Amino acid sequence: MNYALKLLDEQIKDALSTLYKINADKIPFQKTRKEFPGDYTLTTFAYSKQAGKKPDELAQELGEFILSKYNNLDSFNVVKGFLNIRFKDSFWIEFLLNAVSENYSGYKKQNSSGKTILLEYSSPNTNKPLHLGHIRNNLLGFSVAEILKACGHKVIKTNIVNDRGIHICKSMLAWQKFGNGETPESSNMKGDHLVGKYYVEFDKAYKKEINDLIAKGISKEEAEKNAPLILEAQQLLLKWEKGDKETIHLWKTMNGWVYKGFDETYKSLGVDFDKIYYESDTYILGKETINEGLQKNVFYKKEDGSIRIDLTADGLDEKVVLRSDGTSVYITQDIGTAILRFKDFPDLTQAIYTVGNEQDYHFKVLFKILEKLGYSWAKECYHLSYGMVELPEGKMKSREGTVVDADELLEEMFDTAKKTTQELGKVEGFSESNLVELHKTIGLGALKYFILKVDPxxxxxxDPKESIDFNGNTGPFIQYTHARIKSILRKAEEQKINIDKAVDPKTINTLERDLIKFIYEFELTIEESAQVYNPAIVANFIYELTKTFNRFYHEHSILKEDNKEVLQFRLLLINKCAQVIANGMKLMGINVPEKM
RNA sequence: GUGCCCGUAGCUCAAUCGGAUAGAGCACCAGCCUUCUAAGCUGGGGGUUACAGGUUCGAUUCCUGUCGGGCACGCCA
Known part of the structure; x- marks a missing residue:
């Protein structure tokens, strides 16, 4: 393969050192802006002083040097201190022919980097169904995992389920009191929604108790603490911790309903996990670790019996890691979970936590504690922090019912896809099951792209009132473009044209050149997005490629091209474009249809 | 009160380590289907990048301050 930027890097280094005795380590190139001729641009301002030349003179001399010495370059031009460099057509043609023969995918070979990365995402509570916030988390985590894999890393996708605690006890209690034995089967309701229903029931009844108490003249604070229902829920939690048979049985039953519901949603979303952790399994290890840390004076016991760590010297606060009654807090389990993971996977080189930015502080504390406990891998822990999904009226709040339910949203997306597909009426010959499949592909494509194209x-x-678009910078637009390309390739095959025949067209037009450059830059784009854990970089790249293709499609005919070499070359080119589009979308967990 | 994040077209988002005249989509207006899928293409209007300073060849980007918005600082998770 001929790597344009690597070559340019060497050539400019050669020029700088030969002409001015400057040893540069990394030359910063940018893509040439489309109003100027050229492929890549060097800004010479940075070297101007060292070379003792004005930027434009320097650019001119550098351009002359590399153009005369290297024969893969076509021309250069200088605008102020910007040196725009253009490769020969033959260079790009050769690149594409090589990309075809070497089966270029943009992906690195599987597990070739030697790195093993554990990536946590999803991490739901088991007391309510998933909502739009979880969707962003799941799509982001899944996509980053795919991107890291494409960079040759081994990735272990993991989910830590928050399956214990007061929240699930609330649902359990409400079910015991008001449920009359209702089950997902008897009510024909998804298990996670059923459990969520009782969580809301609890909250309603609890609020009523509070109001009754306030009416009797008790302060709000006291009422919240002493309402019978909350006391009962706390009792239930204690019974759970003591291993009370009946409680554990109910807990297992209701969590089971939730898992079944979650599994359906995960399946719809197309996300999965290699390993699932449960906090009910990991919090014990957290407790043990804290007791060990207490011996080693990492932690200390306060007069009230609580165990704490003082992080004020590190710019953080004092933090409770174990309650005075010995029960664990949120961070206790996180400590246990982290340690367990590095035990389970000793060859981990990194652990990534996909968690919202409201927990930025929490993770600073967690990683600092792990460091103080002496775990060398603490510095390999990374919080992939993402922003909240907000509604027009502000943040989503489960208790106030202002959430966008994940299952409902998915159904709406499928419906919209179905409606739009029917209106456009281009799907003759599709079987009923093919149609259902297509609607899911398009609906999911729209949703996933909508979320992933934004910087995490x-x-x-x-805005729930404005449905997610299917035109413009959207998933369906990209899917549509892919289907268009596939349609041409099918027609070519029908006409007995070999779509894989490698031919040299001698010259290429601007749009063909742009498309080849996109193909070249795909691999670099994946690396860039992996470095900052940002799928939006891939999304925007694929969109630009797609837009460029559509312009090319509009301005140049492929199958009606008179010059047979050009026709053959264009088939190679658009086939590669389709592959890049499909591979790029795959990095976001989006499928592309052959026809739509 | 302390700390962190954010503010770009009417709306939703881009902008390569500080680079050229800040770009797309939606919405709005005007064109393009006897030609490979119009979920498409072309053109148009729309900006003091919240505001005020500073750093320099050059600032949406870095620094300081002001204003506006969000979040965190629990023996909640």
């Missing part, structure tokens, strides 16, 4: 670090807005 930033909060994003979702």
């Amino acid at each position: 670090k930033k909060k994003m807005l979702f």
